[in-house]
Amino acid sequence: MSEGWLGRDVISILDFDREDLEVLFEEADRMKSLLANGSVPKTLSGRIVALAFFEPSTRTRMSFEAAAKRLGAETIGFTSEEGISVAKGESLADTVRMLDSYADLIVLRHRYEGSALYAAEIAVHPVINGGDGRQHHPTQAMLDLYTVREAHGVIDGLTYGVLGDLRYGRAATSFILSLGLFKPRRVYLIAPPSLEPRAEVMMLIERLGIPAVKARLEDVIGELDVLYVTRIQRERFPDPEEYERVRGAYRVTPSTLEGAKRDLIVMHPLPRVDEIDPRVDSTPHAWYFRQARNGVPVRMALLNLVMGGGAS
Amino acid sequence: MRSPDGEEGLVVRKIRHGTVIDHIPVGRALSVLRILGVSLTGPHRIAVLINVESRKIGRKDIVKIEGLEPRLEDLDRIALVAPTATINVVRDYRVVVKRKVEPPREVRGILRCVNPTCITRQEREHVTPRFVRVSLEPLVYQCVYCGSLLTEKEIVEQLTGGVG
Numbered sequence: 071m072s073e074g075w076l077g078r079d080v081i082s083i084l085d086f087d088r089e090d091l092e093v094l095f096e097e098a099d100r101m102k103s104l105l106a107n108g109s110v111p112k113t114l115s116g117r118i119v120a121l122a123f124f125e126p127s128t129r130t131r132m133s134f135e136a137a138a139k140r141l142g143a144e145t146i147g148f149t150s151e152e153g154i155s156v157a158k159g160e161s162l163a164d165t166v167r168m169l170d171s172y173a174d175l176i177v178l179r180h181r182y183e184g185s186a187l188y189a190a191e192i193a194v195h196p197v198i199n200g201g202d203g204r205q206h207h208p209t210q211a212m213l214d215l216y217t218v219r220e221a222h223g224v225i226d227g228l229t230y231g232v233l234g235d236l237r238y239g240r241a242a243t244s245f246i247l248s249l250g251l252f253k254p255r256r257v258y259l260i261a262p263p264s265l266e267p268r269a270e271v272m273m274l275i276e277r278l279g280i281p282a283v284k285a286r287l288e289d290v291i292g293e294l295d296v297l298y299v300t301r302i303q304r305e306r307f308p309d310p311e312e313y314e315r316v317r318g319a320y321r322v323t324p325s326t327l328e329g330a331k332r333d334l335i336v337m338h339p340l341p342r343v344d345e346i347d348p349r350v351d352s353t354p355h356a357w358y359f360r361q362a363r364n365g366v367p368v369r370m371a372l373l374n375l376v377m378g379g380g381a382s
Numbered sequence: 383m384r385s386p387d388g389e390e391g392l393v394v395r396k397i398r399h400g401t402v403i404d405h406i407p408v409g410r411a412l413s414v415l416r417i418l419g420v421s422l423t424g425p426h427r428i429a430v431l432i433n434v435e436s437r438k439i440g441r442k443d444i445v446k447i448e449g450l451e452p453r454l455e456d457l458d459r460i461a462l463v464a465p466t467a468t469i470n471v472v473r474d475y476r477v478v479v480k481r482k483v484e485p486p487r488e489v490r491g492i493l494r495c496v497n498p499t500c501i502t503r504q505e506r507e508h509v510t511p512r513f514v515r516v517s518l519e520p521l522v523y524q525c526v527y528c529g530s531l532l533t534e535k536e537i538v539e540q541l542t543g544g545v546g
Contacts, residue, residue: 161506184501184527188509203499205528270529273516 075375079190080198083208083248084274091251095216097371098364100381105140105367112142113379120173121147122165123200124156124180129340130200130209133365134177137373140366146173166192175377178202196376204238204268204306210339211244213368215252217361218296221335226253229293231285233260233320234300234345236267238307241339242300243271250278256293258285262319264312265302287320292329297322297355299338299345323347327355337361400426400448402470402477403460408433411443413463413542418447418456426450439466459492461485463538465521485521489513493523493532493540500528 074090104110119138123131131149138145146169148154156165162185169176170193178189179200186199186206201207218225230249236242236259246267249257259267259282266284267275275282291297299322307313321344322336338346338358350356373379406414411430420426427448436442451471452460460467461483471479490512495502502511502525513523513532521534 159506161508162501162504163507182499182501182504183497183529184509184525187527188501188507202501203528268530270524270531273531 075372076378077196078376079186079196080208080372080376081186081190082199082206083211083244084250084278085208086251088251091212091215094212094368094371094375095219097375098216098368101367101370101374105370110140110370111381113374113381114138114377115142117143117175117377118173119143119145119373120169120176121145121149121200122169122176122178122180123147123149124151124162124178124185125201126150127179127200129362129365130179130207131177133362134198134200134209134369134373136366137369140370141374141379143174143373143377147177162189163192166197169193170195175373198372198376201240204240204303205243207240207244207339209369209372210241211248212372213364214241214245214298214337214339214361215248216368217337217357217364218335220360220364221357222295222333225249227255228295229256229258229290230254230296230298231258231260231287231290231294232298232300233287233322235265235302236261236271236300237265238303239300242298243267245298245339246271246280246282247274247278250275250280254281257282258290258294259283260285260287260290260320262316264316265319287322287326291326292331294334295331297330297334297336299336299342299358301338301341301343301345318344321345321347322350324349324353327353330355395429396475397427397446397448397472398475400446400450400472401452402444402446402472403464404442404444404468404470405436405439405466406443406445406464407439407466408441408443410464410538411445413538414443414445414460414467415447416542417459417463418450418452420447420450442466457481457483458486458489459541462489462492462521463541465518465534485515485518487515489515489523493537495525495528495530496532496536497525497528497530500525500530502527 135145166189175196177198177200178186183203183205186202190197304313334355335357336355429446431444433441465485467483469481470477495511502509512526516522516524523532
């Protein structure tokens with residue numbers, strides 16, 4: 071196993087390189103086959119993972135919890151600010167200090183950008199960013215890339231379209247930036263003008279040399295190997311009127327996909343609202359449920375590598 | 383001391399003890415004075431030249447302050463609002479220190495992140511803001527925590543309360 075992962079914080083996907091991710095994907099392959107055989111060793115037995123979710127989460131929290139439990143670890147934590155001392159005015163810093171003294175690793179989701187980095191500066195144990203505001207969602211990007219690799223056998227050389235809220239969506243941002251660790255043929259950024267990537271993200275896209283161009287879905291659908299769709303992040307709009315102007319701005323339906331390559335995969339970090347017509351679910355293009363399922367083996371691999379669970 | 387270029391035609395007496403800050407971007411002279419804590423109605427004799435010719439940067443501002451030497455901690459702040467500035471410390475009519483400022487690679491404190499949902503903006507948390515320089519011309523800093531970019535205009539506004 072890679073010593074490179076042991077004890078590491080996971081704050082941004084750009085904290086890692088291609089080799090790190092290849093190690094992770096191989097470990098995830100191994101976890102997947104152990105899960106299929108029902109023979110997962112309890113490599114994290116006696117360890118405790120804290121799941122500190124200050125913002126709502128279904129898939130990220132539950133897949134981390136399932137991943138930890140499959141490997142024999144216990145979990146503690148909470149799923150909203152209600153009922154914990156934060157509601158009484160406790161700082162994030164104090165909450166993190168407490169969790170750090172109770173657990174061997176902290177998974178944190180929080181509405182403020184930079185919260186995970188700040189927590190990692192405070193905590194002795196590793197901190198995994200489960201989403202900080204609009205900024206990063208590195209473990210989502212890991213399972214997204216893993217899903218592309220599973221579907222196409224490669225990540226390099228493919229043409230990607232990322233559709234939706236590229237301004238406030240942390241999953242979309244992390245996915246786009248993660249492609250900078252590989253060699254995509256082309257990355258089409260498909261967003262209403264008010265939802266295009268933020269200036270700092272465009273700066274990173276340029277610095278990483280990601281071959282990204284803005285496009286309209288109907289112009290490029292026939293070229294795509296991967297169409298990554300995201301929800302409009304209503305909760306992060308500073309102005310509700312701005313949200314009303316763009317809601318329903320795009321929708322992928324079976325007719326959208328006419329003219330697509332036969333092996334195009336449609337991905338979505340979920341939850342979806344109405345960006346993907348449910349009629350797409352039954353087409354061979356629909357990969358979003360498989361993508362969500364990959365959350366468990368990829369997060370098992372991540373916990374095992376970071377917590378030093380080893381192979382036995 | 384060589385007369386700073388561009389001064390020709392405007393008669394400003396040489397100073398005996400004090401500081402001459404040259405090559406200030408046009409319109410920023412008052413910002414520099416504000417950073418130095420120099421009041422226009424205070425005890426110092428001050429000369430401010432605005433929008434004069436410069437061989438190096440086209441047009442520029444110059445300030446001369448009699449009887450004041452900048453503190454070391456002022457230099458980073460001056461560099462943030464006047465990245466092209468040159469500081470001449472004068473003692474007995476002679477330039478004893480001549481130094482070009484350099485905007486620091488990393489800034490701790492001093493600046494405030496522009497993003498209201500950045501962790502550094504949460505009063506309850508007491509996080510010291512940290513920024514890294516990502517561009518020199520134009521001057522741009524990036525928040526280490528949330529990634530937001532801080533432009534030169536925003537920096538000037540923050541450090542001088544909106545005085546250009």
